[in-house]
Amino acid sequence: MITLESVSRTYGDFTAVDHVTFTAQPGRVTGFLGPNGAGKSTTMRIVVGLTHPTTGSATVSGRRYVDLPNPGREVGVLLDASAQHAGRTGREILTIAQRFMGLPRARVEEVLDRVGLTPDESARRVRDYSLGMRQRLGLATALIGDPSVLILDEPANGLDPAGIRWMRGLLRDFADDGGTVLLSSHLLHEVEVVADDLVVIGNGRIVAQGAKSDLLASAGSMVRTTDRDVLARALDAAGIPMSHVGTDALMVQADADQVGHTAFAAGVPVLELRAADGAGLEEMFLQLTADTQRDNQPEGALA
Amino acid sequence: MTIVQQPTSLTIPMQRITSTELRKMLDTRSGFWTVASMGIVSFVTTGMVILFADHEDLTYRTFTSAIGVPMSLILPIIAILSVTAEWSQRSGLTTFALVPHRWRVIAGKLVASVVIALLASPVAFAIGALGNVAGTAIAGVDPVWDLSVANLLTITLANLLGMLVGFMLGVLVRSSPGALVAYFVYQFLLPTLALILAAQQDWFRDLQPWVDFDFATGALLEGPLSSQQWAQLGVTGLIWLVVPLAVGLRLVVRAEVK
Numbered sequence: 001m002i003t004l005e006s007v008s009r010t011y012g013d014f015t016a017v018d019h020v021t022f023t024a025q026p027g028r029v030t031g032f033l034g035p036n037g038a039g040k041s042t043t044m045r046i047v048v049g050l051t052h053p054t055t056g057s058a059t060v061s062g063r064r065y066v067d068l069p070n071p072g073r074e075v076g077v078l079l080d081a082s083a084q085h086a087g088r089t090g091r092e093i094l095t096i097a098q099r100f101m102g103l104p105r106a107r108v109e110e111v112l113d114r115v116g117l118t119p120d121e122s123a124r125r126v127r128d129y130s131l132g133m134r135q136r137l138g139l140a141t142a143l144i145g146d147p148s149v150l151i152l153d154e155p156a157n158g159l160d161p162a163g164i165r166w167m168r169g170l171l172r173d174f175a176d177d178g179g180t181v182l183l184s185s186h187l188l189h190e191v192e193v194v195a196d197d198l199v200v201i202g203n204g205r206i207v208a209q210g211a212k213s214d215l216l217a218s219a220g221s222m223v224r225t226t227d228r229d230v231l232a233r234a235l236d237a238a239g240i241p242m243s244h245v246g247t248d249a250l251m252v253q254a255d256a257d258q259v260g261h262t263a264f265a266a267g268v269p270v271l272e273l274r275a276a277d278g279a280g281l282e283e284m285f286l287q288l289t290a291d292t293q294r295d296n297q298p299e300g301a302l303a
Numbered sequence: 304m305t306i307v308q309q310p311t312s313l314t315i316p317m318q319r320i321t322s323t324e325l326r327k328m329l330d331t332r333s334g335f336w337t338v339a340s341m342g343i344v345s346f347v348t349t350g351m352v353i354l355f356a357d358h359e360d361l362t363y364r365t366f367t368s369a370i371g372v373p374m375s376l377i378l379p380i381i382a383i384l385s386v387t388a389e390w391s392q393r394s395g396l397t398t399f400a401l402v403p404h405r406w407r408v409i410a411g412k413l414v415a416s417v418v419i420a421l422l423a424s425p426v427a428f429a430i431g432a433l434g435n436v437a438g439t440a441i442a443g444v445d446p447v448w449d450l451s452v453a454n455l456l457t458i459t460l461a462n463l464l465g466m467l468v469g470f471m472l473g474v475l476v477r478s479s480p481g482a483l484v485a486y487f488v489y490q491f492l493l494p495t496l497a498l499i500l501a502a503q504q505d506w507f508r509d510l511q512p513w514v515d516f517d518f519a520t521g522a523l524l525e526g527p528l529s530s531q532q533w534a535q536l537g538v539t540g541l542i543w544l545v546v547p548l549a550v551g552l553r554l555v556v557r558a559e560v561k
Binding site: 045048049050051052065066068069070071072077079080082083084085086087088092093096097099100101102125141 | 313314315319320322323326327330331332333334388392393394395396397398399400401402403404557559560561
């Protein structure tokens, strides 16, 4: 289990991570979603103690990461597959991890096999690796200590479609065996397939979190109207959250029935009204992150 | 809620960190050849001394000092790269995730550097001895053994201090190119400036032994030190090695690893 409580990190005036609170549960894959620069990587570095938070605290399995006696045995970490000494062979990088963790030497072969790196590939130096091979090697480094928690930053980058499917299967099995997986991505579709829970972050702040099924259900309805401002006010008065889409549409956090009645009561002609399923989460992701980006612009920037 | 039961793991022992860091100094092509080059260059310099030195100069001291020059240059570079690679190659992202108490990694690197310096010195002395025996035999003169055990010990200490300077610069700068530039400034530019200053200014000539670390360590190569020279070594070492190392260590522990 990974728990973050009001974690913030500022660099001068810039707030990279702003009071982030969430929990990644055992037995579940938690997708950590956000556009590039939203604060995902900083948050993950804070969890593993590479960056000190300005405020708040993060724990893994109930303890601060730095207090874990042999972290590699409990938490598998892959933050950047390219962050390796280019002059080492893949096998040597795993051997170093094996020695730090005090594992039997045979674990290196086992884990190479598990991530699908051939003996020939593992004898090559990392500078000659493709990004996909680096991701496999990074995943091998994360898995070698047989941890119960995985923290992976953009692990699907550079993997081919077969590789992505393979990794999803691996993460699914890991969670089904009771493990905790925290997996970041800036691509919704990448995590939508495998994640049980989602945490969406934009400009350092969490904009949505919960079970994927709940978020999908609450993705609501899409309504097009000739008089959007009037409908928006009516929905607002009814306390229904919504966001603007395109020139004449609203994305409403309510079902079509409720939206239809509100529009009728407000006397607004409706051009189109449908459940926002399917593309809903994508829409929500774009909207939520776009909204926070707008919110942080100076007053009058949109005028 | 299912919780995967893990065998309780013990704290990573310091000895394991040190031996792994020692391995990391040798397991890349550049690391391996840096260390190997010390041996190769030692043999080449020995050969050159045999070929070009006058017969009366063929003494153990000549051989050892000739070998000592390239070795004292290369040793600090090994220590520098051992530290800076974690940042410049970004392998620190893995290393410091596996050993989150960074000072333990740095301590492991320090001990590994000391081990290499302490091993390199006797190897150099042995190559020098071989050169002395072979060179004098070829020249048909009797070998001269003009270095005492005390000499060999102070030379070893000089090598060790040089290695620590490299280590300090690595910790302080944390970037391979930056630290190497700093090293060459430290090793060549500063002593040259001190030399010029001492030649021009009387006041500095008197002060130099107390502020010039290179001057103080140079005495180690010459022979047993007087108690005043030991004091000078201590003072200059404090200024040029201990204080910057303390600053660097503080930065390493706090700096963000990206």
